[in-house]
Amino acid sequence: MEIKTPEQIAKMRAAGLVVAAMHRECRAAAVPGATTKDLDEVAAKVLAEHGAKPNFLGYGGFPGNICTSVNDVVVHGIPNRETELRSGDLLSIDAGAIVDGWHGDAAITVFVGEGHAPELYELSRVTEESMWAGAAAVRKGNRLVDISKAVEGYVRRQPRPSTGKYGIIEDYGGHGIGSEMHMDPHLLNYVDRRRGRGPKLVPGTCLAIEPMLSLGTPKTHTLADEWTVKTNDGTWSSHWEHTVALTEQGPLVLTASDGGKARLAEYGITVAPDPLA
Structure with missing residues (x-):
């Protein structure tokens, strides 16, 4: 596991703030009638304005600056001119940036227009809150499994949706991040006792925490484009992610504008000072 210096x-953090700006602008542009390619162009403009590079474009041959995953697409949706957003759509925007060789990565779920069923709002809320529960477990002395336990525990404590359950997506999860976008360790969003407790969290640890939930199955399949991942049963999904660093002074959510201060305060956690403040 790559351990980072404060520098x-x-x-x-600089890369994370670019990602936060990408999300702000893409969220505003995600209106009925816009295409997912329109959002990709918005993200490209933000990257250029900040002198940052995209970490998705060209990664394994991926053709977009961001991933745009609509409705039953869980992750890795490819931006294109044909996918026009409609009122009632549920959209995941996964964005990343590189600054001076260092990476930031985060995802949000966006409600396009109006007409969403209440269970979709609850799906997104549960997914986002489980992410923050995971971020609150990024503490000195904890182990990787404590994050997985916090994410899964939050989900399992919630009232079940009308579809019967939330599916915690099994084939994808969080990851280490730093000089590369995807690094060890792989971070499950549920506890698999066969994997043990995982490494101890120490200052310098940086992780992307990213729960993905569906309104049904945890199983997915990949389309012929070799990127687009859909739920097997066609139920809709939500995806939230933040990059979190553990420092000597505590955690800092690198891709949140306020460093995670407001949300982690709900867990009684004071975030580390922002190195760019």
């Missing part, structure tokens, strides 16, 4: 974490 490296500061560069990751």
Whole structure:
């Protein structure tokens, strides 16, 4: 597991703030009639304005600056001119940036227009809150499994949707991040006792925490384009993600504008000072 210096974490914070700006602008542009390619162009403009590079474009041959995943697409949706957003759609925007060789990565779920069923709002809320529960477990002395336990525990404590359950997506999860976008360790959003407790969390640890939930199955399949991942049963999904660093002074959510201050305060956690403040 790559352990970062405070100077490296500061560069990751710079990348994280670019990602936060990408999300702000893409959220505003995600209106009925816009295409997912329109959003990709918005993201490209933000990257250029900040002198940052995209970490998705060209990654394994991926053709977009961001991933745009609509409704039953869980992750890795490819931006294109044909996918026009409609009122009632549920859209995941996964964005990343590189600054001076260091990465930031985060995802949000966006409600396009109006007409969404109440269970979709609840799906997104549960997914986002489980992410924050995971972020609150990024503490010195904890182990990787404590994050997985916090994410899964939050989901399992919630009232079940009308579809019967929330599916915690099994084939994808969080990851280490730093000088590369995807690094060890792989972070499950549920506890698999066969994997043990995982590494101890120490200052310099940086992780992307990213729960993905569906309104049904945890099983997915990949389309012929070799990127687009859909739920097997066609139920809709939500995806939230933040990049979190553990420092000597505590956690810092590198891709949140306020460093995670407001949300982690709900857990009684004071975030580390922002190195760029």
